Amino acid sequence: MSISKSNRPSLLRRILILFAVLLAIVSVLVAGTTLQAAFSHSEQQLLKRFETSQQVFTYKLLNDASTIKGALNSAAKDFNTKQLIASAQDDPESLKLxxxxxxxxxxxxxxxxxxxxKRPLTATAESVNLELTSILDKEVQLLVTxxxxxxxxxxxxxxLENQPNPDAWMVMGMDISRIIDSQVRELTGFELSVVARNKTYTTTNKEYLKIASELSRLPLQAAAPLMVGGTEKYSYHFGFNSIQSEPISLVFSITESSAYLNFFKLMWQLIVVVLVSILIAFFLAFYFAKGVTRPLRQLSGIANKIQVGEYDTEVPSFNSQEVNNLSEAFTAMRDAINHREQRIEKLAYYDELTGLPNRTAFRQQLDKKISTEPNTPCAIMLLDIDRFTEVNDTLGHEFGDKLLCEISRRMQGFQPKHAFYSRVGGDEFAILLNNLSDFELNTQVEQFFSFFEIPFEIDGVLLDIDISAGVALYPEQASKSEALIQAADIALNKCKASHKGFVVYDKTLNTHSIQRLNLMSELRSAIETSQLSLYYQPKLDLETNQIVSVECLVRWIHPEHGFIGPDDFIPLAEQTGAIRDLTKWAIQTALSxxxxxxxxxxFFRVAINISALDxxxxxxxxYVAQQLSELSLDTTAIxxxxxxxxxxxxxxxxxRALDILKRMGIKLSIDDFGTGYSSMAQLKIMPVSELKIDKSFVLDLATNEDDATIVKSIADLAHNLDMTIVAEGVEDKDSxxxxxxxxxxQAQGYxxxxxxxxxxxxxxxxNSNYRPR
Structure with missing residues (x-):
C-alpha cells in the first residue's frame, strides 16, 4: 500500500473553504434577512407615500372644486348676473359674455x-353635453366626455332670496388637465395619469400615455410593478366615479430605482460590508489553517519516507499537545511497522518450519533468473517425499516436522554452487539449478538422490526415505516461470505414478494431462448425447460349439478425438463418480x-462389467430389478x-451387495481372475458362480507351460468350488x-x-459356424 498524492483537497484548503462557506452562509443569511426587512419596510413606506399622495391629490381636487363653488355662489347672488339670466331669452349674448x-x-x-x-338656457361651450339631473351633490364631481x-x-x-324653488342653475367645469400638472408631480413625487374608457386622458409624463393597456393587472388601492413604455414602473391605482357613474382611474407611478432608492443604497452598502468581512475572515482562516496543517504536512512527509522503507527518519516534537501526541504515535507506528515488515517478509518469503525460502521466494528467484539471464539455460527440480503421509500417521506430525527439518539441513549441507533451495509445500521441495548443461543435470540429480540413501535418525528412530522428482528445463521446455513450474509438477506426478526415481518433463505428458481434464468434464455429456455405444464380443460354449453369451464393452466415439479406449475413460468415470451413470446406461442398453x-x-446372456463404486x-x-421388470425379462438374461x-x-x-444380487437369481462372475489379491478363504465365501481367467494366462497357452499349469489349476479349483470357467484372450486354435x-x-477372444x-x-x-444346427 502506498501513500501518494491524489486529487483530494488538502486540509488547508478544506479549512479555508469551511471558513469561507460558513461565513458566506452567515453573511448571506444576515444580509438576506436585513435586505428582506429593508425591502418590506421600503414597500410599506412606498405604499404610505402613495396613500398620502392620494389624500393630497384628493384635497387639491376638493380645494379647486371649492374655489369654483365659491365663485358660482357669489355670481348667483350678484344682482347683475340675476338680471342677465332673467333677460337671457331676449339678450343671451350679454349673459354669455x-x-x-x-x-x-x-x-x-x-x-x-x-x-x-332644468333646460339649458345658454352655454359657453357647445361641445359639452350635460344634463342637470345627472349632477349629484357630492364632494368630487367629474364629467367624462x-x-x-x-x-x-x-x-x-x-x-328672490327667500323663494323656495330656484329660478335657474349655474354649472361650471374645469378640464382636469389644468389640475394635473408639474405642480402635482412636485407635490407628490410621482407621475400621475388619468384613465377612463380604456384610454389615458392626461398624464404628467408622455411616457405614460399607454398605461391604460396595463391597468387591468392592477386592482384599486393596490401597488405593483407595471410595464410602461418598455420599462417597469412601480404604480399605485385609485379612482373616482363620474357623474355618469363611469369609473375614472388615477395612477401614481415611479421608476423602480427611484422607488427603492434607499433600499438599493442599503443593499450595496451591505454587499460591500459582507465582501470585506469574507476577505478578512479568509485571511484569518488562512493564518489559522497554516498553523494547524504545518505539522501535519511535516508528519505526512515522514509517512512518505516510512512508506519507502526509511525507518530511521527522525520524527520531530511539537508545541501543541495534540500534535505532539500524534508525533509520538507516529514514532511508535514507525517502529511497529518496521518490526512487522521484517516479520511479514520472513513469513512471506521463508518457510517457518525449515527456514528455507518458500514457494513465493522460489517463484521470485526464478522470475529474476529468467528476466536477467534470458539466454542462460537452467533447470528446476521438484522433490516429493514418498510415503510421508504414512510417517505422519504412524509417528505423528511432530515427528514428521522434525524429519522435514533434518531433510532441509542435509540438502543445505549439500547445496552446490548456483543452486537455490526452497520448501514449496507440505513434503515438497523445489531446487533451481543455474547454468546447467544436459550432462550436468543427470549428475546433479543423481547426487541429490545419493544423500537420501543414508537413513535419517529422528528421536532414535532410523528411517529410510525415498523421493520422487520431476525436472523441467529452461528454455527448452518452457520460457516462463509459471509454465516451467507446471511442467516440473507434471513430471513429478508422472514419476510418482510410474514409481521411477525422477522424470524429465516431456510435452506429451502435458498433452495427456490436458486431454484427461477435458475428458473428465465431457464424460457425463457423452452419456447424455449418445456418444457412447456398446460393442458385443461373443462367448463360445466349448461343449456345444455355440454362442451362448456376449460380453458388453463400452466404446466412446468422441466427436473431436475419435475412438477413446475404455482404459482411458473408465478410470476417469470412477474418479468423477460418473461410473454409476455409465453402469446404469450399459445395463439398460444391454438388456434392451x-x-x-x-x-x-x-438367446444370448449379456455380461456387463461393474466397478467397485457400483x-x-x-x-x-x-435398478437391475427395475430394468428387468420394465423389459419383462428374467434374471437369466444378465x-x-x-x-x-x-x-x-x-x-x-x-x-453384501453380491449376496443381494445372487438372491435375486443374477449370475455373478469374477473378471480377470489371477491378477488380484484375493485369498482362497475369501474366494470360498464370495457369492459368485463363474471365474474368468485373465487373458495374460491365455494368450501363450499353447506354447507356455507355466501358463498352461496356471490355467489348469484355476479350472480345477473353480470346478471343485462348483464354479464354471470362462477364458478370455483366445487368439489361436491350439489354445x-x-x-x-x-x-x-466358455471361451472368448479374437x-x-x-x-x-x-x-x-x-x-x-x-454367417458364423456357431449357430444351432
Whole structure:
C-alpha cells in the first residue's frame, strides 16, 4: 500500500473553504434577512407615500372644486348676473359674455345656465353635453366626455332670496388637465395619469400615455410593478366615479430605482460590508489553517519516507499537545511497522518450519533468473517425499516436522554452487539449478538422490526415505516461470505414478494431462448425447460349439478425438463418480439389445462389467430389478462381472451387495481372475458362480507351460468350488483345444470374434459356424 498524492483537497484548503462557506452562509443569511426587512419596510413606506399622495391629490381636487363653488355662489347672488339670466331669452349674448369673463377669472373651461325647467338656457361651450339631473351633490364631481374629463360644480340661482324653488342653475367645469400638472408631480413625487374608457386622458409624463393597456393587472388601492413604455414602473391605482357613474382611474407611478432608492443604497452598502468581512475572515482562516496543517504536512512527509522503507527518519516534537501526541504515535507506528515488515517478509518469503525460502521466494528467484539471464539455460527440480503421509500417521506430525527439518539441513549441507533451495509445500521441495548443461543435470540429480540413501535418525528412530522428482528445463521446455513450474509438477506426478526415481518433463505428458481434464468434464455429456455405444464380443460354449453369451464393452466415439479406449475413460468415470451413470446406461442398453435378440429367436446372456463404486452403491440391485421388470425379462438374461480388485477394495460391503444380487437369481462372475489379491478363504465365501481367467494366462497357452499349469489349476479349483470357467484372450486354435482339454466351459477372444456393434454382430452371427444346427 502506498501513500501518494491524489486529487483530494488538502486540509488547508478544506479549512479555508469551511471558513469561507460558513461565513458566506452567515453573511448571506444576515444580509438576506436585513435586505428582506429593508425591502418590506421600503414597500410599506412606498405604499404610505402613495396613500398620502392620494389624500393630497384628493384635497387639491376638493380645494379647486371649492374655489369654483365659491365663485358660482357669489355670481348667483350678484344682482347683475340675476338680471342677465332673467333677460337671457331676449339678450343671451350679454349673459354669455358675462359668463366667459367669470371663466377667465377662475381659469375654468365651460359654464352652462339651466332654466327653472332644468333646460339649458345658454352655454359657453357647445361641445359639452350635460344634463342637470345627472349632477349629484357630492364632494368630487367629474364629467367624462370623449375628449377630456372635467371637474364640475353647480349653484342654484333665485331671483328672490327667500323663494323656495330656484329660478335657474349655474354649472361650471374645469378640464382636469389644468389640475394635473408639474405642480402635482412636485407635490407628490410621482407621475400621475388619468384613465377612463380604456384610454389615458392626461398624464404628467408622455411616457405614460399607454398605461391604460396595463391597468387591468392592477386592482384599486393596490401597488405593483407595471410595464410602461418598455420599462417597469412601480404604480399605485385609485379612482373616482363620474357623474355618469363611469369609473375614472388615477395612477401614481415611479421608476423602480427611484422607488427603492434607499433600499438599493442599503443593499450595496451591505454587499460591500459582507465582501470585506469574507476577505478578512479568509485571511484569518488562512493564518489559522497554516498553523494547524504545518505539522501535519511535516508528519505526512515522514509517512512518505516510512512508506519507502526509511525507518530511521527522525520524527520531530511539537508545541501543541495534540500534535505532539500524534508525533509520538507516529514514532511508535514507525517502529511497529518496521518490526512487522521484517516479520511479514520472513513469513512471506521463508518457510517457518525449515527456514528455507518458500514457494513465493522460489517463484521470485526464478522470475529474476529468467528476466536477467534470458539466454542462460537452467533447470528446476521438484522433490516429493514418498510415503510421508504414512510417517505422519504412524509417528505423528511432530515427528514428521522434525524429519522435514533434518531433510532441509542435509540438502543445505549439500547445496552446490548456483543452486537455490526452497520448501514449496507440505513434503515438497523445489531446487533451481543455474547454468546447467544436459550432462550436468543427470549428475546433479543423481547426487541429490545419493544423500537420501543414508537413513535419517529422528528421536532414535532410523528411517529410510525415498523421493520422487520431476525436472523441467529452461528454455527448452518452457520460457516462463509459471509454465516451467507446471511442467516440473507434471513430471513429478508422472514419476510418482510410474514409481521411477525422477522424470524429465516431456510435452506429451502435458498433452495427456490436458486431454484427461477435458475428458473428465465431457464424460457425463457423452452419456447424455449418445456418444457412447456398446460393442458385443461373443462367448463360445466349448461343449456345444455355440454362442451362448456376449460380453458388453463400452466404446466412446468422441466427436473431436475419435475412438477413446475404455482404459482411458473408465478410470476417469470412477474418479468423477460418473461410473454409476455409465453402469446404469450399459445395463439398460444391454438388456434392451438382449430383448431385441430374443424377439429374433436368439438367446444370448449379456455380461456387463461393474466397478467397485457400483458395489458400494446398494441401489444397483434395485435398478437391475427395475430394468428387468420394465423389459419383462428374467434374471437369466444378465451376468454381472466384477474384478478381484473391486471386491478387495471394500470386501465386506462388496460381498453384501453380491449376496443381494445372487438372491435375486443374477449370475455373478469374477473378471480377470489371477491378477488380484484375493485369498482362497475369501474366494470360498464370495457369492459368485463363474471365474474368468485373465487373458495374460491365455494368450501363450499353447506354447507356455507355466501358463498352461496356471490355467489348469484355476479350472480345477473353480470346478471343485462348483464354479464354471470362462477364458478370455483366445487368439489361436491350439489354445482353444487346450481349454477344451482342461474342461473350460466358455471361451472368448479374437480367434472366435472381436467386439462388434450390434448390427455387425448380427451379420457376423448369421454367417458364423456357431449357430444351432
Amino acid at each position: 358675462a359668463l366667459i369673463n367669470l371663466q377667465n377669472r377662475l381659469n375654468t373651461d365651460f359654464t352652462i345656465i339651466f332654466d327653472e325647467q 370623449s375628449k377630456t374629463i372635467y371637474l364640475i360644480e353647480f349653484e342654484e340661482v333665485r331671483f 439389445q438382449h430383448k431385441s435378440w430374443t424377439e429374433q429367436g436368439n 458395489l458400494i452403491d446398494l441401489s444397483l440391485p434395485a 451376468t454381472l462381472e466384477v474384478t478381484e480388485s473391486a471386491i478387495m477394495s471394500e470386501p465386506d460391503q462388496a460381498i 482353444l483345444e487346450k481349454l477344451k482339454e482342461y474342461n473350460v466351459e 480367434f472366435i470374434a472381436k467386439p462388434m456393434p450390434a448390427d455387425d454382430f448380427n451379420e457376423w452371427y448369421s
